[in-house]
Amino acid sequence: NAGVTQTPKFRVLKTGQSMTLLCAQDMNHEYMYWYRQDPGMGLRLIHYSVGEGTTAKGEVPDGYNVSRLKKQNFLLGLESAAPSQTSVYFCASNDSPGHREKLFFGSGTQLSVL
Amino acid sequence: AQSVTQLDSHVSVSEGTPVLLRCNYSSSYSPSLFWYVQHPNKGLQLLLKYTSAATLVKGINGFEAEFKKSETSFHLTKPSAHMSDAAEYFCVVSEAGGGNKLTFGTGTQLKVEL
Numbered sequence: 017n018a019g020v021t022q023t024p025k026f027r028v029l030k031t032g033q034s035m036t037l038l039c040a041q042d043m044n045h046e047y048m049y050w051y052r053q054d055p056g057m058g059l060r061l062i063h064y065s066v067g068e069g070t071t072a073k074g075e076v077p078d079g080y081n082v083s084r085l086k087k088q089n090f091l092l093g094l095e096s097a098a099p100s101q102t103s104v105y106f107c108a109s110n111d112s113p114g115h116r117e118k119l120f121f122g123s124g125t126q127l128s129v130l
Numbered sequence: 131a132q133s134v135t136q137l138d139s140h141v142s143v144s145e146g147t148p149v150l151l152r153c154n155y156s157s158s159y160s161p162s163l164f165w166y167v168q169h170p171n172k173g174l175q176l177l178l179k180y181t182s183a184a185t186l187v188k189g190i191n192g193f194e195a196e197f198k199k200s201e202t203s204f205h206l207t208k209p210s211a212h213m214s215d216a217a218e219y220f221c222v223v224s225e226a227g228g229g230n231k232l233t234f235g236t237g238t239q240l241k242v243e244l
């Protein structure tokens with residue numbers, strides 16, 4: 017019953033460093049999403065994927081890259097971290113287009129960029 | 131374009147009293163509407179969803195919401211609050227023509243006091 021698993025749970029970076037956040041789901045879902053959550057702003061979509069080997073830009077994609085080499089994994093990369101990327105990052109997945117079906121969320125990654 | 135407004139950033143109730151969390155939406159097409167709940171340090175979990183079937187939607191843990199097109203509202207209610215209901219609640223809207231785009235509200239923090 018793992019569902020959606022995110023690693024790491026916490027990370028502190030210095031400005032300019034790079035890192036990759038990993039999202040893994042064991043529900044055989046086609047669709048996967050990366051969101052960021054900032055105080056007073058709700059969740060905003062960074063990138064998403066509609067299937068293995070595909071990715072697409074969301075609402076706030078700048079400064080991030082993603083890859084979906086395997087159906088169960090969706091990676092979010094920060095090539096050169098900036099303080100504006102301090103946030104809580106959530107991965108989500110579902111088995112049909114996001115506008116009608118429930119999303120299954122991971123427990124989040126808290127990232128601080130100093 | 132779609133948008134969602136959660137009218138209260140914080141709501142405080144006493145245990146055993148009714149809960150009302152207010153949400154207004156704007157949509158150019160037939161919307162789908164959702165309420166998600168986020169407990170501390172957890173991912174979001176779907177409470178209920180409206181997708182053009184019955185206007186009164188029942189969800190988990192005794193919550194329900196009524197879709198009122200004339201008022202463009204989708205308020206969340208519960209007859210009797212429990213301490214375990216303390217969490218942050220997000221109203222979410224999606225349009226039929228909006229692809230994978232979900233728009234999240236800014237959240238309402240519910241506090242339940244003894």
